Amino acid sequence: MAIGECIFCAIVKGQAEASIVYEDDAVAAFMDLQPVTPGHVLVVPKAHAVGLEDLDETLGCHMWAAAHRLARALRRSDLRLTSQRHRPQQPSSAPPGEARS
Secondary structure, eight states: OOTTTHHHHHHHHSOOOEEEEESSEEEEEEOOOOOTTTEEEEESSSOSSSSGGSSSSSHHHHHHHHHHHHHHHTTHHHHHHHHHHHHHOOOOOOTTOOOOO
16 A cells, blocks of 8 residues: 555555455445444445545445445344443443432
């Protein structure tokens, strides 16, 4: 990857490593290297874009549809169920005997 090149463009071109979970002619989806939640996936257009406003409406809708299908699959997967079982419980900030709101 060249200095200053977009990392997402490098991933799409196969010049940077990524765990691709979905790809078609217009978008690619891959696992985030620093996931916020188990199964955190990034969906990006194959054509370079700085922000969502740079996408034409058709591509934006296509990207959203791909993300929606991936999110649905993740929610139905064992990965989500496993992560819920191992999620640490949040400590209550309420005094003993009072419920948190």
